[in-house]
Amino acid sequence: MSLPPLVEPAAELTVEEVRRYSRHLIIPDVGMDGQKRLKNAKVLCVGAGGLGSPALMYMAAAGVGTLGIVEFDTVDESNLQRQIIHGQSDIGRSKAQSARDSVKEINPLVDVVLHEERLDNDNVMEIFSGYDLIVDGTDNFATRYLVNDAAVLLGKPYVWGSIYRFDGQASVFWAEHGPCYRCLYPEAPPPGMVPSCAEGGVLGVLCASIGSIQVNEAIKLLAGIGEPLVGRLMIYDALEMQYRSVKVRKDPNCAVCGENPTVTELIDYESFCGVVSEEASAAAIGSTITSKQLKEWIDNDEPIDIIDVREINEYEIVSIPGARLIPKNEFLMGNALQDLPQDKRIVLHCKTGVRSAEVLAVLKAAGFADAVHLGGGVIGWVNQIEPEKPVY
Numbered sequence: 001m002s003l004p005p006l007v008e009p010a011a012e013l014t015v016e017e018v019r020r021y022s023r024h025l026i027i028p029d030v031g032m033d034g035q036k037r038l039k040n041a042k043v044l045c046v047g048a049g050g051l052g053s054p055a056l057m058y059m060a061a062a063g064v065g066t067l068g069i070v071e072f073d074t075v076d077e078s079n080l081q082r083q084i085i086h087g088q089s090d091i092g093r094s095k096a097q098s099a100r101d102s103v104k105e106i107n108p109l110v111d112v113v114l115h116e117e118r119l120d121n122d123n124v125m126e127i128f129s130g131y132d133l134i135v136d137g138t139d140n141f142a143t144r145y146l147v148n149d150a151a152v153l154l155g156k157p158y159v160w161g162s163i164y165r166f167d168g169q170a171s172v173f174w175a176e177h178g179p180c181y182r183c184l185y186p187e188a189p190p191p192g193m194v195p196s197c198a199e200g201g202v203l204g205v206l207c208a209s210i211g212s213i214q215v216n217e218a219i220k221l222l223a224g225i226g227e228p229l230v231g232r233l234m235i236y237d238a239l240e241m242q243y244r245s246v247k248v249r250k251d252p253n254c255a256v257c258g259e260n261p262t263v264t265e266l267i268d269y270e271s272f273c274g275v276v277s278e279e280a281s282a283a284a285i286g287s288t289i290t291s292k293q294l295k296e297w298i299d300n301d302e303p304i305d306i307i308d309v310r311e312i313n314e315y316e317i318v319s320i321p322g323a324r325l326i327p328k329n330e331f332l333m334g335n336a337l338q339d340l341p342q343d344k345r346i347v348l349h350c351k352t353g354v355r356s357a358e359v360l361a362v363l364k365a366a367g368f369a370d371a372v373h374l375g376g377g378v379i380g381w382v383n384q385i386e387p388e389k390p391v392y
């Protein structure tokens, strides 16, 4: 299924533009017409992180006339392993401004529009309405559903990508011509079931593999060439080095793009995706301790058993003194409970306190009434107690 071009061509290319884009102009499918369409195109990139970095850089180089960047974060040292639009001297700077400077260095002919704010229900419709196409580089489910619903309600296409460790996925969601993200994923996964890249890690170069697919699809949609990735999900396995594509059908019962939609305006995405499950929140009430409290218990030789519920790789990067590792899944599968001491208080921790709260709920249900978990996890511990240790 080929689709008509999203954008009308600009009136002309300047001599400078003809020189710059000559390798595009001699491709028959692109040519002057395609390049003039790119020049006229307005593309919004949500996020200037792992996927946004290669996406923005290649769209800039390709001559997409206007690039919008939604980003409120600042550049952190731990971003540089994959977010190649930023460099060492950008640490601490606004990511949006850092990304703009890189785009301008690659191609000064591009107009860059910064939206230095968190995308939310109050601004998404106004921001999206100024663009022809959205490239989604977000890393959390709440924003993904927000992007999807806003795009469906506005009738805009968007190019989606996601990355985790060695696995990547990409698709084009455009409700007028195919399925949307909700057709593929009607519900957000239960909180804690799918770790984020911050919790699970991501191979830096995977961002380039998936980000470049997103740019490829953006260019095809803008210029109206080729077979767009509408109604197909691209699945990339970097370890096996395999690309697969599977058909995705439009779901007639889809909550937002189906025949009788129940989502006809933006909803509360935080609660739709639930940061912490209800059981975990209930278990954590009155059973959450601070890093200072834990330090006191350790210093006073209190009878406690500190259990780190993260994964082995995380444990090897940084750990709390005396903590032993029992990954969360060992508790969820029921394997770990019989090995727990009955004469010591159990203190659980993870990276930031989300996974440990889930395990706390399991322990409470199994009768460990005085078990507690560490609010803020090992990250909070390092910040407050051992700042010389690394965080990730």
Ligand SMILES: [Zn+2]
Binding pocket: 179, 180, 181, 182, 183, 184, 251, 254, 255, 256, 257, 258
């Ligand atoms: Zn749908």
